[in-house]
Amino acid sequence: MTNPSTITANAPAGERLRKAAVYGQSLLPPILSAVVVLGLWEAAVRTYSIPAYLLPAPSLVFEVLIDKFPMLMRQLGFTAMASAIGFFIALISGIAIGAAISAWHVFDRAIYPWLVISHAIPKVVIAPLFLVWFGFGMTSEVLFVVVFTFFPIIVNTVAGLKGADPEMLQMARSMSATPLKVLWKIKIPGALPTIFAGIKISATMAPVGAVIGEFVASNVGLGHVLIQAVGSLETPLAFAAVVVISIFGIIVWYAAEALERVSIPWHASQRISTTG
């Protein structure tokens, strides 16, 4: 009942108000905890006169955020662009490779160990290699995002497609279904909830990957801003950049959730109240 999505356009006004109130109440604890943490932080910085290059007060970070807002937004544009391109390449190739792995046993045996090894390698450590291989600029950054985000998509695609109910597949055989129709009408829709779980993880990892890519191979983007700010001890600006990246990550997460909601409204995780 506390699910905000139960608020529907044709619900009676009183009911909607009540639900909005319930939703508001659910927002109260996180807001309160944030106010408390930020308050303590501000108080500590002021009481002990901590220098801004060590730990800037939240108020100062906010000031810089407002002051440098146009620049930060422009730089976010670069980061978002690299994240989006890298993520979509990872999405398409991840689903294709995942589908191939689930369809052909040989492919599975040949490719899967390599994927696991590639996942076990700490990506941050090999980021500088991308600079060596692909040079300074967008290509390195985008490819790093791809490598950083493709694994959850592949793994979840494989799990989803292989997870098709064997009894259901047997029934499809008794309905003289062709493999292509089985894939299209049973396996893919059935795999969507699992694939979406992978998409949500990868989509939120993409901006992180882009920022790491910008650390080593870019002179634009929030990652570049961050590393420059830290280098010149402009710590408040570094904090402001982190705030922008984080908020962007949160927006990406909710966008992915919204997409999930419209794509698989039938799934248990997405069901709105049966009475509504």
Add this chain to the structure above:
Amino acid sequence: MSATRSIAGANQRRDIVLDGVSKRYGTLHAYGPISFTVEDGTSVSIVGPSGCGKSTLLRTIAGLEPSTDGVARFAGQPITKPLENVGIVFQRDLLLDWRNALDNVLLPAEFRGTCDDATKERAARLLDQLGVGGFKQAYPWQLSGGMRQRVAIARSMVCHPAMLLLDEPFSALDALTRDQMNVLVQDVRQNENVTTILITHSIAEAVFLGDRVLVMSGRPGQILDDIAIPFPRPRRLSLREEPEFTEIVRRIRIHFERTGILVG
């Protein structure tokens, strides 16, 4: 026994004929040898202990699981690949969560590429007949277990199957719903005149729905008894309290008591 029926005769009548059919998984002998005939348009119930190979036998008849010995025939032809047109209902309804009731019923027609307006009308009519006509647009999770199983039955019937195979379809339902389903299935298959094989753990259900009841032994399952059920149709649920009915139930139960297995 009747496997020697002439091919020409069998072609006209779409009988299911098993002749010494047997299935092994490696060293595990699942069932057989089994011989029986299900005549076109009749309804045969099979009862037998768990694990005696009933589901495997049903899969063999559907052409989903080839037998290791003997021959199973449908309309005179040996069954070597999945039969084109069978309706199957399992204990689990196997409805697709992302399709509403009507679209679930239409699935086999879509697979066969025969989903035209007439089929859609038929799907809707079947749902009406089965008492879930008001839920055509409802999704599986909005339906009760009994309603879901009715949708599954409509799905099994939508393409005018040549045979209906029911593998413990009501085992997950409560007793009252189960009684209701027995009556509904009787009505639907009476209308459609479809050859039916029902596997069940309920002796009363087997007798109520069958023109014959086959009693199977423990694994490897073989036919212990083949009992004709003489009651005219449509049968009423209260028939189950009649002495003639309980006498047949008793006869079947004695088989299981004798072999140390109690069912139902």
